[in-house]
Amino acid sequence: MAQDNFTPPDEKFVPRGAVAFFALLMLIILVIWFAIYFIMLSRT
Amino acid sequence: MDVSKSFKHVLLMELIVPTVLLVLGVYHGLLQTFYRAGIIRDTSFLGIEYYQGLTLHGVVNAIVLTTFFAVAFGNAVVHFYLKRRLNDRVNWISCLMMLVGSVMAAAPILSGDASVLFTFYPPLKAHPLFYIGATLLVIGSWLAFFNWIGPLRQWRKENPDAKTPMAVIGMFTTFIVWVIATIPLAIEVVVFLIPWSLGWIETVNVSLMRTLFWFFGHPLVYFWLLPAYVMFYAFLPKLAGGKLYSDSAGRLVFMLFIILSVPVGLHHQFAEPAIKQGWKLFHAVLTYGVAIPSLITAFTIAATLEHAGRSNGARGLFDWMGKLPWFDSKRYLFAYLLGGLIIFIFGGATGIVNASYNLNMVIHNTGWLPGHFHLTVAGPVFLAILGGSILMLSTITGKPVKFPKLSVWVPYLWLIGLFMFSSGLMIGGLDGEPRRTNMGLSYTNPNSPLYRPEWIATTALTAIGGTVMFLACIFYFMVFFGTWFAKPKTSGALEFPVSEAYHDGPRVKWLDRLVPWTVIAVVIIAVAYYQPIKDSINFSGEGSPRYLPTSPAPVISKPPEETVMPE
Amino acid sequence: MDKFEKGIIAASIVISMVLFFSVLVARSSYKADVPECIPADNIYTEGKAVMLDKNTWQLYYVARMWLFDPAEVEIPVGSEVDLYVTSPDVVHGFNIASKNVNMMAVPGAITKTTVTFDKPGEYPITCHEYCGMFHQIMQGKIIVR
Numbered sequence: 001m002a003q004d005n006f007t008p009p010d011e012k013f014v015p016r017g018a019v020a021f022f023a024l025l026m027l028i029i030l031v032i033w034f035a036i037y038f039i040m041l042s043r044t
Numbered sequence: 045m046d047v048s049k050s051f052k053h054v055l056l057m058e059l060i061v062p063t064v065l066l067v068l069g070v071y072h073g074l075l076q077t078f079y080r081a082g083i084i085r086d087t088s089f090l091g092i093e094y095y096q097g098l099t100l101h102g103v104v105n106a107i108v109l110t111t112f113f114a115v116a117f118g119n120a121v122v123h124f125y126l127k128r129r130l131n132d133r134v135n136w137i138s139c140l141m142m143l144v145g146s147v148m149a150a151a152p153i154l155s156g157d158a159s160v161l162f163t164f165y166p167p168l169k170a171h172p173l174f175y176i177g178a179t180l181l182v183i184g185s186w187l188a189f190f191n192w193i194g195p196l197r198q199w200r201k202e203n204p205d206a207k208t209p210m211a212v213i214g215m216f217t218t219f220i221v222w223v224i225a226t227i228p229l230a231i232e233v234v235v236f237l238i239p240w241s242l243g244w245i246e247t248v249n250v251s252l253m254r255t256l257f258w259f260f261g262h263p264l265v266y267f268w269l270l271p272a273y274v275m276f277y278a279f280l281p282k283l284a285g286g287k288l289y290s291d292s293a294g295r296l297v298f299m300l301f302i303i304l305s306v307p308v309g310l311h312h313q314f315a316e317p318a319i320k321q322g323w324k325l326f327h328a329v330l331t332y333g334v335a336i337p338s339l340i341t342a343f344t345i346a347a348t349l350e351h352a353g354r355s356n357g358a359r360g361l362f363d364w365m366g367k368l369p370w371f372d373s374k375r376y377l378f379a380y381l382l383g384g385l386i387i388f389i390f391g392g393a394t395g396i397v398n399a400s401y402n403l404n405m406v407i408h409n410t411g412w413l414p415g416h417f418h419l420t421v422a423g424p425v426f427l428a429i430l431g432g433s434i435l436m437l438s439t440i441t442g443k444p445v446k447f448p449k450l451s452v453w454v455p456y457l458w459l460i461g462l463f464m465f466s467s468g469l470m471i472g473g474l475d476g477e478p479r480r481t482n483m484g485l486s487y488t489n490p491n492s493p494l495y496r497p498e499w500i501a502t503t504a505l506t507a508i509g510g511t512v513m514f515l516a517c518i519f520y521f522m523v524f525f526g527t528w529f530a531k532p533k534t535s536g537a538l539e540f541p542v543s544e545a546y547h548d549g550p551r552v553k554w555l556d557r558l559v560p561w562t563v564i565a566v567v568i569i570a571v572a573y574y575q576p577i578k579d580s581i582n583f584s585g586e587g588s589p590r591y592l593p594t595s596p597a598p599v600i601s602k603p604p605e606e607t608v609m610p611e
Numbered sequence: 612m613d614k615f616e617k618g619i620i621a622a623s624i625v626i627s628m629v630l631f632f633s634v635l636v637a638r639s640s641y642k643a644d645v646p647e648c649i650p651a652d653n654i655y656t657e658g659k660a661v662m663l664d665k666n667t668w669q670l671y672y673v674a675r676m677w678l679f680d681p682a683e684v685e686i687p688v689g690s691e692v693d694l695y696v697t698s699p700d701v702v703h704g705f706n707i708a709s710k711n712v713n714m715m716a717v718p719g720a721i722t723k724t725t726v727t728f729d730k731p732g733e734y735p736i737t738c739h740e741y742c743g744m745f746h747q748i749m750q751g752k753i754i755v756r
Contacts, residue, residue: 013354013546015289015347015615020361022343022619026626029393036397037633039474040406043711044641044727087744095741161741165702167718168743250702250718293616314645315704315713317720324645328634332627339623340616347615401634402643405713409704409739476708478739486747494750547613584720585651591701593743596676598700 046537051123052440054135058116059433061143062109063524065150069104070517072097077465077510080481081503082488094482095159095593102162103153106421108146110268111181113429114222115142115188117271118215120436124538125209128195138187145180148173159593161480163261164237166253167588169599172241175233182226189219207551210294211540213558214274217298218267220562221305224569225263232256240590246600247587251318251580258309259573266305266334268421272428273297275381276345282541283378284368286352291545293344295555297337302561304334307572314404318583323576324401330572331399338392345385351546373448377541380431383455384424387462391419394470409480411502412473415466422462422513427455430520435540438527442536446526447519454520461512464505472502646714646724654697654721660684672696672736672751674703674716676743679736679751688731688755697721704739707753715740728755 047055072092078084079094087093092100115138123130152158152171160170196212232253239245277294281287288294310327313319353364369375370382394416397403407413438445445451473479477499481487486494488503554560589598637643658680661669668690673680675698686692696705698716705714707726714722728734736751 013351015343015350017350017353017358017361017364018289018343018347019615021346021350022339022622025339025342025389026622028389029396029626032390032393033397033400033403033630034633036403036406036474037400037637040403040643040711041637041641043406043709044637044643095744095746098741165740168701168741251720254702254717290613290616292612296612313715315722316715317646317717317722318648318651320648321645329631332631335627336620336623340619343619344616396630400630402637402645402711403634405643405645405711408713409706410708476706476735476737478704478706478737480741480746481739482747492748494748579648583648583651584717585654586719588701588718591676591743595743596700 047123047440048129048132050132051119051130051135052536054132054139055116055120055436055440057139057143058112058119059437060528061146062104062112063433063521065104065146066109066517067521069101069109070514072101073105074510074514076101077503077507079484080488081507082484082490082500083507085484085489087482087485093156093159095161096153096156098480099159099161100150100153103149105426106162106268107178108181109429110421110425111185112142113433114215114218114267114271115139115185116436117274117432118192118219119188120538121211121215121274121540122192122195124540125212126195126199128199130191130195134187134191138184138191141184141187142181145177145182145184147177148180149175149177151177163257165257166237166240166248166250167591167598168593169241169590172238175238175241179230179233179238182229185219186223186226189223192216192219205551207291207295208556209278210288210291210543211274211278213295213298213556214270214277216558217302218270218274220302220558220565221263221270222267224306224562224565225260225267228256228259232260243590247589249581249584249587251316251584252577254313254316255309255319255577255580258312259306260309261312262309263305265421266301268425270298270301271432272381272384272424273341275377275428275432276341276385278543279377279541280345280381281348281352281543281545283375283381284349284352286348286350286355287544287546289344289347289351289545290547292547292549292552292555293340295552297340297344299555299561300337301334302558303565303568304330304337306565307569308334308399309573310576311399311404314401315408318580319576320579323572323579327572328399328401330568332396335392335396335399342389342392348546371452373452376445376448376452377431377435379452379455380427381424383459384427387419387423387427387459390463390466391416391423394419407473409478410473411469411477411479411506413479415469415473418462418469419466427458430454430524434524434527436538437524439539440536441528442532442534443527443530444533445523446530447523450519451523454516454523457519458513458516461509461514461516464509465513466509468502468504468506468509472499472506475499475502477502642725643711644724646722649721649723651720654719655695656699660686666690668692670694670753672705672716674698674705674738674749676700677738677745677749679705679738679749681751683752683754685754685756686728689727689729690755691725691727693723693725695721695723701742702740703742703749704737706737706739707734708737710734728753731755
């Protein structure tokens, strides 16, 4: 196994696409969550 | 890696038997959508009564299938990545206990004596064999886990500086959570429900039983989910043609699941009496905590896939998503895992809603709930089980996958059906549709005084979605059984993808030792559950006798017959 | 740990805090809460409607196989109502969907919540926990005039 030789990665990889995806994911979570939240408030 | 004949047979039994049962489980899932939509307006259909079928569906799909797969997959993972043989006799005893237990629990369900649903809340009572069978299934699964401990110890002695393989860490995490979680279940079932169902004790404290059940019931979903996470971290990078973005992130995720999977069960009990609000709020906060390893996973897997996409030439912010093997039939497992991940975006989001204390009042026990949990257990969990089962079946037997092009379509067809299915349930649930209800007899029956025409559109959408899901399953069964009945092309061996990491490093002790994290887990659990268990006893009164679903009159055991002592 | 991973963990914690803060605001300012925990010393066996004054009520429900008692209650619009529910047999649900009233009726315990009916109408009470063969017809009603 290549476990013991940790050659540094050849090209620098910056996960900007993953950061963008994660931001979208947070947005989806917040939209769904606050939709239910405001339904709850409207029923009090 | 070669497998002994005995091990091969154990693995095949553990994969094939639940898949056969799944045919029945999936069939009744479809039927439930028809009952709810008022397409079937009867108490039963073709000999299976609605609530009986609902019990069957939950038990087969969510208990039998998931437990067998976790055991089979764990057996295979430990054997393959540690390159060690497992004790054959323990494997067989474990497998046979699980089989006998499953049959024993299924029999009363099929005879109509256990229509209590898979949560079996007392004081509704099932036949004693239901509880005894479930106990055997669980103990059998423990044995499989204990069988792995010796080989891991041995491997570590021989490889003191090497990191434990990620997949092995993941499966050990899965079963550490399982063993902890099944302790309250064992107390509920063995100490209370079995004697109660046999008539040896007259009453049980229902509040306490429910608290014990959900002490088990939330970590149960991590027992289901973590094998899929093993595939995300250990298989997916290789399948995608890239590298796992961060090896240590994956390991931290598994350690966090050890400490946070269990002390959250009260979020299933927000609507109940006998537990103080403060403790419910505390469990809600802890549940936000257990969402964090899943959010870390979402990022880490996205970064992994981005790395793979860029290796394939992607340059933009999102075009790496297009440069992945979505429809490569030789790497079909990619489709199963990605289908699950896309579904899980919504499964996880809706789960965070459910955990949020007062938001739960909007959706508890409505159609929203099955809408949510089909996006989790019938999303990443189910698809990982389906894909992983074909993979193991095919490689162990040396039989190439039958209808490979059909196989790669199954997860996408399933996804389309599932989104329709869950949308109907969640929108309907927000409008007040109850779960666990044979609505065709009332709410969706135009001839009933309880008719709710506003629920027709949502239940119809769910039935259409359910039909598409059923079709995906038919295709899956064609692939699975077609493979099983095909002629072998090679002698067969266990083959799993082996992935590399982008950010890698040497062994980090605190991420590689499971016992300290387990100890922390036990401490957090004790703090989170001591008072709620006391409350559920102190704020409730008398216990409850047995009830059958068919009558409001309780079942009292017969007075003991007079015994005639022999001379 | 890679710096992006650390950032993601921080972002996740911040989001959780935002959500938790919103939950607390709803609880204190809007009185949106889960049922209270009250002692089970005197479990009542019959349903009844108690009027404390014209706009303050206590409704003691018994949820049992397979009906709610009282089946129908009429109260004036604008009333603040304490809802209690218990069960003499199995676990039932008690759901008034348009009012965040969502309780489990557990035998041996009493569940309590408080709701204000500020709009007139008919409010169905649905049982949403499987309670046996006639679960699907178990429904009550509160009429607000």
